[in-house]
Amino acid sequence: xxxxxxxxxxxxYKGKTAVNSLNLSIEKGELFALLGVNGAGKTTTIKMLSCxxxxxxxxATLLGDSIVTNSYAVKExxxxxxxxxxxxxxxxxxxxxxxxxxxxxxxxxxxxMKMKEMLSxxxxxxxxxxxxxxxxxxxxxxxxxxxALISNPQILFLDEPTLGLDVIARRELWSAIEKLKGxxxxxxxxxxxxxxxxxxxxIGIMAKGKLKAIGTATELMAKMNxxxxxxxxxxxxxxxxxxx
Amino acid sequence: xxxxxxxxxxxxxxxxxxxxxxxxxxFPLVILLLLSAIQANIPxxxxxxxxxxxxxxxxxxxxxxxxxxxxxxxxxSTSFLMRLFTAPLTATxxxxxxxxxxxxxxxxxxxxxxxxxxxLGLPVSVNVLLAIILLIPTAILFIGIGLLAGxxxxxxxxxxxxGALLTNLSAWLSGTWFDLxxxxxxxxxVAYALPFAHAVDASRAAIVGDYxxxxxxxxxxxxxxxxxxxxxxxxxxxxxxxxxx
Numbered sequence: 001x002x003x004x005x006x007x008x009x010x011x012x013y014k015g016k017t018a019v020n021s022l023n024l025s026i027e028k029g030e031l032f033a034l035l036g037v038n039g040a041g042k043t044t045t046i047k048m049l050s051c052x053x054x055x056x057x058x059x060a061t062l063l064g065d066s067i068v069t070n071s072y073a074v075k076e077x078x079x080x081x082x083x084x085x086x087x088x089x090x091x092x093x094x095x096x097x098x099x100x101x102x103x104x105x106x107x108x109x110x111x112x113m114k115m116k117e118m119l120s121x122x123x124x125x126x127x128x129x130x131x132x133x134x135x136x137x138x139x140x141x142x143x144x145x146x147x148a149l150i151s152n153p154q155i156l157f158l159d160e161p162t163l164g165l166d167v168i169a170r171r172e173l174w175s176a177i178e179k180l181k182g183x184x185x186x187x188x189x190x191x192x193x194x195x196x197x198x199x200x201x202x203i204g205i206m207a208k209g210k211l212k213a214i215g216t217a218t219e220l221m222a223k224m225n226x227x228x229x230x231x232x233x234x235x236x237x238x239x240x241x242x243x244x
Numbered sequence: 245x246x247x248x249x250x251x252x253x254x255x256x257x258x259x260x261x262x263x264x265x266x267x268x269x270x271f272p273l274v275i276l277l278l279l280s281a282i283q284a285n286i287p288x289x290x291x292x293x294x295x296x297x298x299x300x301x302x303x304x305x306x307x308x309x310x311x312x313x314x315x316x317x318x319x320x321s322t323s324f325l326m327r328l329f330t331a332p333l334t335a336t337x338x339x340x341x342x343x344x345x346x347x348x349x350x351x352x353x354x355x356x357x358x359x360x361x362x363x364l365g366l367p368v369s370v371n372v373l374l375a376i377i378l379l380i381p382t383a384i385l386f387i388g389i390g391l392l393a394g395x396x397x398x399x400x401x402x403x404x405x406x407g408a409l410l411t412n413l414s415a416w417l418s419g420t421w422f423d424l425x426x427x428x429x430x431x432x433x434v435a436y437a438l439p440f441a442h443a444v445d446a447s448r449a450a451i452v453g454d455y456x457x458x459x460x461x462x463x464x465x466x467x468x469x470x471x472x473x474x475x476x477x478x479x480x481x482x483x484x485x486x487x488x489x
Binding site for chain 1 (some may be wrong): 245246249250253256257260261270318322324326327328329330331332333358
């Protein structure tokens with residue numbers, strides 16, 4: 001079953017095309033990674049799919065609902081962990097989780113139950129009473145993802161979830177993301193090739209607003225006759241320059 | 245439920261910031277004590293407690309704009325608002341969520357100022373209650389200014405605009421620190437074209453029981469409060485649907 005289907009999804013900012021006629025299909029339960037250099041259009045794509053930005057043209061359906069005509073229904077099925085950790089600074093870890101659960105319609109009892117579940121899943125029990133602003137970068141990222149998951153989204157957007165984390169914190173987060181594989185549809189944007197390779201079922205490579213290639217890491221390497229995903233990525237990203 | 249959860253979070257964010265408590269309640273009280281001490285040594289008509297306390301209360305309320313503006317601006321700069329904008333909340337939920345707790349907070353702040361004034365010789369009377377109630381439009385005005393500033397500017401700019409410019413503007417042009425008639429001319433005309441002096445005068449009139457003088461001043465404040473709040477709501481809604489949160 002298809003979770004996300006985009007049809008000529010386009011976003012232009014004052015004449016500059018950030019995303020150009022994106023046609024993409026993502027299966028339910030798939031972990032899909034979007035790779036691209038800065039300004040490739042990854043974050044704009046995520047923002048359109050999560051109803052934060054209105055497309056200039058085209059549309060996308062998320063589990064049957066259009067992001068253009070039925071954004072409220074889409075918002076009930078998705079959640080986002082933005083590039084920045086985006087936590088409530090003066091609230092404790094527990095309070096942050098309960099807040100998001102309640103905003104997505106849970107009553108106090110259900111919110112508390114889900115909060116405990118998230119604390120356990122993301123190993124946040126020891127810091128549950130700490131204010132979010134006192135947490136380390138890695139812990140804040142974990143909290144951010146837990147906040148995105150507490151609403152039981154059917155589709156989860158992770159926008160550069162490991163940005164700025166040290167190797168150990170990154171690996172810990174990978175392990176948390178891997179546990180979600182197959183259970184929900186995840187769209188992950190990242191700059192790190194090894195992250196995309198380790199976590200994703202399929203990878204889409206974007207350059208200058210266009211989807212240049214799509215496939216598994218092995219397929220992409222074979223397509224570009226490259227030894228590594230990074231080589232394949234560079235070939236695809238620079239291909240545009242040659243075209244121009 | 246959604247709205248209350250969001251409003252409750254905003255209340256906690258504001259009250260858990262020690263700087264907010266220090267500036268919002270502590271600073272006006274310090275000014276009140278300082279000016280009362282001056283009055284005790286060198287009697288000045290303007291600093292008699294019944295004349296002074298309405299100005300201090302309005303000055304204190306100007307910090308509400310700083311609280312709300314900083315909260316919204318920080319929510320924008322940390323992408324917390326972006327996270328919330330992906331949630332199934334309506335524009336009304338956001339606007340009420342940001343403003344709902346500020347009104348009781350403003351009333352508590354005013355009440356603390358007036359209680360302090362009782363200890364400095366303000367007679368306890370029902371007129372004091374009326375003076376506090378009459379400050380509600382002023383509180384709404386400052387909440388609206390905060391909402392507007394937080395929606396447009398970043399947290400540093402809000403700190404400068406609401407924390408420095410607005411608090412000084414509302415203090416200097418309210419007739420609290422000095423009698424506006426002493427300067428007169430264009431300065432007085434500008435002061436009375438703005439709402440702050442009217443807010444102080446309406447509250448002063450209530451305290452002395454000069455009820456007939458209240459409404460002409462109050463209408464100015466209500467007018468400004470309605471216009472600023474409407475503009476703030478329009479701008480916030482526009483920001484919600486814009487590409488740049």
